[in-house]
Amino acid sequence: MLTEQELKELYGKTYVEAFGAQQSQQRLARLVPLMKLQPIDHVVDFACGNGMLLPMVAGRVQSYTGVDFSQDFIAAAQARQAASGVAGAYFVCADIIDFCAENPAKFDVAFAMDFSEHVYDEAWVMLLKAIKTSLKPGGRLYLHTPNATFFLEQMKARNFIVKQFPEHIAVRTPEHNVRLVEKSGFHARAVHLLPHYNILRFLHGLSGLPWVGKYFQARIFMEAVLPC
Numbered sequence: 001m002l003t004e005q006e007l008k009e010l011y012g013k014t015y016v017e018a019f020g021a022q023q024s025q026q027r028l029a030r031l032v033p034l035m036k037l038q039p040i041d042h043v044v045d046f047a048c049g050n051g052m053l054l055p056m057v058a059g060r061v062q063s064y065t066g067v068d069f070s071q072d073f074i075a076a077a078q079a080r081q082a083a084s085g086v087a088g089a090y091f092v093c094a095d096i097i098d099f100c101a102e103n104p105a106k107f108d109v110a111f112a113m114d115f116s117e118h119v120y121d122e123a124w125v126m127l128l129k130a131i132k133t134s135l136k137p138g139g140r141l142y143l144h145t146p147n148a149t150f151f152l153e154q155m156k157a158r159n160f161i162v163k164q165f166p167e168h169i170a171v172r173t174p175e176h177n178v179r180l181v182e183k184s185g186f187h188a189r190a191v192h193l194l195p196h197y198n199i200l201r202f203l204h205g206l207s208g209l210p211w212v213g214k215y216f217q218a219r220i221f222m223e224a225v226l227p228c
Contacts, residue, residue, distance in 0.1 A: 025052060025056075026197050027114070027197040028052055028053050028056060028113060028144070029056055030194075030197065031113075031142070031144055031221055032056050032057065032060075034192060034221055034223070035057075035109075035142055035223075036140065036223070037057060037060040037061055037109065038060075038061070038108075039060065039061065039062060040062055040108070041060075041061040041062060041108040041109050042061070042062055042063045042065075042106065042107050042108050042109075043057065043061050043063070043064050043065070043107060043108065043109040043110070043111065044064075044065045044066075044067060044103075044106075044107045044109070044110050044111070044134060045064065045065070045066045045067065045110075045111040045113070046067050046096055046110060046111065046112050046115060046127075046131060047067070047068055047069075047096075047112065047113075047114075047115035047118070048066030048067060048068050048073070048077055048091065048111075049068060049070075049073050049076075049077070050073055050076035050077050050080055051066050051076070051077030051078075051080045051081060051089075051091065052080070053066075053111060053113060054066065054077070054080065054081060054084070054086055054089055055080075055084050055086060058084075058086045058088070058089060061109070062088065063088045063089070063090075064086075064088065064089040064090070065089070065090045065091075065092065065107070066089070066090070066091045066092070067091075067092050067094055067096060067099050068091075068092075068093060069093065069094065069095055069096070070093070071093050074091050074092070074093040077091045078091050096127055096130060096131070097126065097127065097130040099134070100130040100131060100133050100134040101130070101133070103134050104133050104134065105133070105134070105135065105136050105137075106134055106135075106136070107134055107135055107136065107139060108135070108136055108139055108140070109135075109139065109140050109141075109142065110131050110134065110135055110139065110140070110141045110142070111141075111142050112131070112141065112142070112143045112144070112145075113142070113143075113144045114144055114145060114146075115143075115145070116143060116145045116170065116172070116177065116180075117145050117146055117168045117169070117170055117171045117172070118167050118168065118169065118170070119169070119170060120169060120170050121170065121180060124170065124180055125180055125183055125184050128141075128180065128181060128184035128185075128186065129184050129185065132184060132185050132186065132226060135226055136226075137226060137227065137228050138225065138226060138227070138228040139225070139226045140223060140224070140225050140226075141181070141186055141222075141223070141224040141225070141226075142221070142222070142223055142224075143177065143181070143220070143221070143222040143224065144219065144220070144221050144222075145171070145172070145177065145219070145220050146168070146171050146218070146219060146220070147171075147173065147174060147193065147217055147218055147219055147220045148171045148172050148173045148176070149173050149174070149214050149215060149217065150196075150215065150216070150217060150218045150219075151215040151216065152200065152218070153171050154215065156168075156171075157171075174191055174193065174220050177191075177220055177222060178191060178222070181222065181224045182224075185226070186224035186225065186226060187224060187225050187226075187227070188222055188223075188224045189223050189224060189225050190222065190223040191220065191221075191222050192220070192221040192222070193207070193217035193219070193220060194217070194218065194219040194220070194221055195218055195219070196218035196219060197219070200218060201218070203216050203218075204216055204217070204218070
């Protein structure tokens with residue numbers, strides 16, 4: 001098990017530069033129609049990375065705040081904002097638990113996009129409980145993550161032909177994700193099982209097959225809510 005310091009070291013300048021070069025915006029853009037965003041919403045994007053989500057939601061909400069513990073990612077996110085000219089957006093380099101303690105009941109929506117697979121179960125529950133305190137009553141959490149049931153993730157878990165990304169330390173099944181979210185005080189209102197965002201998306205048509213279909217559902221997108 002990697003220590004907290006070892007995990008932080010994974011997300012230095014080299015990782016940030018590679019992430020920016022390799023990640024497709026389609027990965028997140030296709031999720032926006034599934035989000036129930038309103039013009040009055042104040043949203044917070046936890047583990048915001050280089051701020052890729054910002055231009056996709058900026059015109060749909062009142063304000064956006066991105067939070068990440070990597071100063072390199074925050075610098076990349078601020079550069080993206082400057083280039084796009086998006087106003088009403090803020091980026092904060094901070095520990096999530098500390099940030100939430102300083103911003104209680106402030107936000108309507110929280111995002112955790114491709115974040116939970118980077119965090120062990122115990123730490124993820126702690127983070128979810130902190131995120132819960134930053135949301136207003138009835139607040140929503142949107143979570144996007146790889147599906148451990150997907151055949152490629154099964155291969156990675158067994159080190160068969162392909163290897164897991166070193167930063168992906170906790171890829172989970174849909175059921176496991178729901179269990180942790182609800183343990184933290186949220187209600188999982190909707191769970192969508194989606195295609196991959198690269199060429200493997202063409203295999204999603206096989207997800208309707210009996211018995212084996214679940215192995216072709218690559219990604220999980222969840223909407224979880226707090227009681228009003």
